[in-house]
Amino acid sequence: MSSKGIPTHKIRSIMQKAGSYRMNVAEIFEANICHIIDNICSSSQMPREYLITMLLPAIGHCVDGSQIYSNTGTATNISFFTTIIGYPSVNKSSATEAILKALIIIEKYIGLKSEESRINCSATVESLLTELKNTSPRLIQIWDEASTLFQSFGLYKQGGAAYDRSIMCTLYNSSSVVKRQTKSGNIVVENPVLNIAAAAHPGDIFSSVSTDTDEDGLMARFLFSAPEPYIPLSREITNLNIDEPNLAHLLYIIHCFNTMDQTDFRRTTDVDDNRIIYSYSEDAKKV
Numbered sequence: 001m002s003s004k005g006i007p008t009h010k011i012r013s014i015m016q017k018a019g020s021y022r023m024n025v026a027e028i029f030e031a032n033i034c035h036i037i038d039n040i041c042s043s044s045q046m047p048r049e050y051l052i053t054m055l056l057p058a059i060g061h062c063v064d065g066s067q068i069y070s071n072t073g074t075a076t077n078i079s080f081f082t083t084i085i086g087y088p089s090v091n092k093s094s095a096t097e098a099i100l101k102a103l104i105i106i107e108k109y110i111g112l113k114s115e116e117s118r119i120n121c122s123a124t125v126e127s128l129l130t131e132l133k134n135t136s137p138r139l140i141q142i143w144d145e146a147s148t149l150f151q152s153f154g155l156y157k158q159g160g161a162a163y164d165r166s167i168m169c170t171l172y173n174s175s176s177v178v179k180r181q182t183k184s185g186n187i188v189v190e191n192p193v194l195n196i197a198a199a200a201h202p203g204d205i206f207s208s209v210s211t212d213t214d215e216d217g218l219m220a221r222f223l224f225s226a227p228e229p230y231i232p233l234s235r236e237i238t239n240l241n242i243d244e245p246n247l248a249h250l251l252y253i254i255h256c257f258n259t260m261d262q263t264d265f266r267r268t269t270d271v272d273d274n275r276i277i278y279s280y281s282e283d284a285k286k287v
Contacts, residue, residue: 006210011202015085019228023049036245040098043240045231049084050095053225054142055247056080057195058099061118061140062106062254065193066276067174071285075277077174081196083146085205085226092199093144099197100142102247106255123152125164128194129180129187138193146200150208165218168194172221191275202226 025034025048037055041048057080067075086092103119112118120139122128132139143149153164170178171194180187209219258276 006203006206011206014206015202015226018226023052025052028052033250036247036250039241039244040247042238044091044094045237046091046094047227047230049225049227050092051098053082053084053223054095054099054197056082056223057140057197058103058251059254060195061138062251062258064255064258065138065191066258066278068278068280077193079172079193079195080223081172081221082223083198083200083205085200085202085224086229087202090229096142096144096197096199098247102251103140105248106252109252125153125167126180129178129189132189132192133187137189137191140195140197143198146198147204149198165216169216169218169221
């Protein structure tokens with residue numbers, strides 16, 4: 001029996017079934033981005049699904065608050081909550097480290113000081129909201145252990161987990177204003193955008209998912225990836241080609257494409273809202 005209350009054989013069965021669904025990288029990204037992903041994964045023995053799943057929140061972070069019109073015509077944040085799932089020693093940490101390193105390089109290049117960093121690791125929801133208000137309304141969290149994030153809900157206050165989870169759901173839902181009222185004070189954050197990239201062990205995640213159906217649906221907002229681990233032969237492992245573009249280059253270009261000045265025709269009509277709003281192409285609408 002698993003320590004999380006789910007039989008071990010059931011966990012392994014779920015992992016095997018999830019691993020049977022392969023991700024076609026070429027269907028998601030164009031050829032040059034696929035080449036960047038292959039260069040990193042081939043040299044670090046990392047499943048491509050791990051890197052892609054962690055890359056999505058990083059892209060959502062680097063679009064700097066840009067939005068996209070949904071099929072209903074509503075402007076929605078480009079925001080991702082994702083988690084890669086795997087047993088120990090399957091290179092989950094390599095994926096989180098690759099994304100974290102790229103974002104740190106970009107922040108240093110654009111001149112952000114450490115106290116201005118938009119890479120957040122708040123231990124409580126109160127701390128997260130404070131950082132969204134005072135540091136930047138656009139933050140990303142990168143967790144090497146997703147259980148650290150989930151166990152922080154309700155930390156230091158009795159019965160507060162449900163309230164914390166509702167705040168996280170609100171942050172995901174593209175709300176224009178998020179408020180938290182406590183005895184010690186009120187926090188109001190306007191136009192927040194939060195991206196989360198996390199890694200987790202199967203028992204931790206499946207326990208959370210199994211109880212989520214009776215709660216608020218927070219876990220349903222996460223994209224999960226649990227590829228089958230692959231141990232390559234020595235001749236299949238390549239050295240990282242440092243002359244090729246890397247994740248920092250890719251994410252910085254995305255950042256530049258979404259940084260506007262007052263004359264940018266992509267600006268919204270709201271003079272106080274400095275964001276781009278994209279629309280799906282006709283081909284994308286058919287997917």
